[in-house]
Amino acid sequence: MIKLALKSVFTAGLMVLLMACSPLKVLNAFTPGTTFSRVSDLAYGPDPRNKLDVYMPKDVAADAPVVVFFYGGSWISGSRGDYAFVGEALASRGIVAVLADYRLYPQVHYQELLQDSAQAVVWTRGHIRQFGGDSGKLYVMGHSAGAYNAAMLALDPRWLATAGATPSIIKGWIGLAGPYDFLPIEDAEVKPVFYFPNSPPDSQPINHVSATSPPALLIASVDDTEVNPQRNTGGMTLRLRAQGVSVREVYFSRTTHRTLVGAFARPLRSLAPVLEEVVAFIHAQDQAQVSSVSVSH
Template sequence: MARTHRQWLGTLISALVLLALGGCSPVKLLNALTPEASFTRTAGIAYGEDPRQKLDVYAPRHPLEDAPVVVFFYGGSWNSGEREDYTFVGEALASQGIVAVIADYRLYPQVRYPLFLEDGARAVAWTRAHIRQYSGNPQRLYLMGHSSGGYNAAMLALDPQWLAAVGMAPKDLSGWIGLAGPYDFLPIENPDVRPVFFWPDSPPQSQPINHVSRGAPPALLIAASKDELVNPTRNTGGLASKLRAAGVPVQDLYYSRPNHITLVATLSRPLRSLAPVLKQVVGFIKHTPGQ
């Protein structure tokens, strides 16, 4: 008898866990299972002089003219992460007719807050200036991030100083998407994150929730309802409430099946049935059409 879909999914997740325990990265398996027919990747584009200041562009294989563009920032507690690990994100977006830009940025201990935000702003400015070469529309520019990458996206969208430094403003963004982002996390409990934000003297201005204003871009905030690493009620729920009170269009969604890590993994083809994250992202972009 054929396995049910739930049995198959359980087997796949178990395999991912076993591979992780055996020293094989689960994201490498996800990327190995990611088809390449839907995108064309241009890799290793420099947006700055540092070796970490590089990005990859995933353009739809058969792009529509003036496709929307998403700049994606990955998580890793500002201590780790490689753009190559997120091919499955690039494929997910490109398969839906969206040009994806996945950017590396400098990490601790090379830098601390706020220098990785300066990197993010420079990556966004590069995208706005050059994305037409990849059939992207710079007037339909969105930011997206998972975990600490969601924080980066939030700060660029909410605190005007970072984009202002590269000749842009939050109004140049059509919207932003946060997946399990930390937006209100003082005092810092995570020992890996403390030195990044100068604990115990972490500046209040480092918190996205303190930069909400009426002119902020529309937002889609998604979280795992049982996230044990980033409290979804305080972070996603708290930021959504403050944005709503300021009159900013925002939708917050919570899913019970993914956890903090697998929330972003639901963008991959093998795990999309865990939660309709990709569907919600595409719908947000479709119904938030641009400037």
């Protein structure tokens, strides 16, 4: 009881600190470096922002599952180094994590940043075995704007096609507080990324769901005031289910839009079992593949 109370006090104090300081740097400061090995600054394309970092479990075995993670930031800001706590969280559970930068507005619009994201995934598929990962167990995951990137790669075949691949290389996708259906755009910063007021309907992930879409795990915060969870997570879930696609829909009441991804960090994991949901989803897909293979034989 005392231990639980102290943990609650610590979490509350950390939340105050996060509001006062640069929150991602604070979370990274509490991230241990003993649970993973990292290879940094790997180039997957020609642009200076076409770089990624690979986080490997300390005792990585061959054929580990792989997650390519895309961060949020309204497609105008963000850096893979800010999300070391996500890489550590996944690596600590035996998953090889790839954190990728991509070009942002105003350098590019949404099409080009999706091309970068696709290129990062295809690079990962071609190189991940040397880091202990299994290219046949490849997942894409993102938070907020990054969840949009992950959704578009999983659902709209145009983007992986630009890198010579198809969505069939993706075993599943994970969206955290993702915007999947947001026209007309209300956020002034986001409008130019999507050519507002001429934002094309085919820029919306929800319009690309099909019966062949990969399985999905969609997580949101009940009281998210930045990305409407009912319209986006709820609407995407309904669309996937209507097409017979396997999807798990989860909502947490103690997280916000931002602390949903923050809950990967060790000090904030008591807010919600986000990491546990992700790991369980990946293991479930892997187990389904094993069962399918064993039945076919």
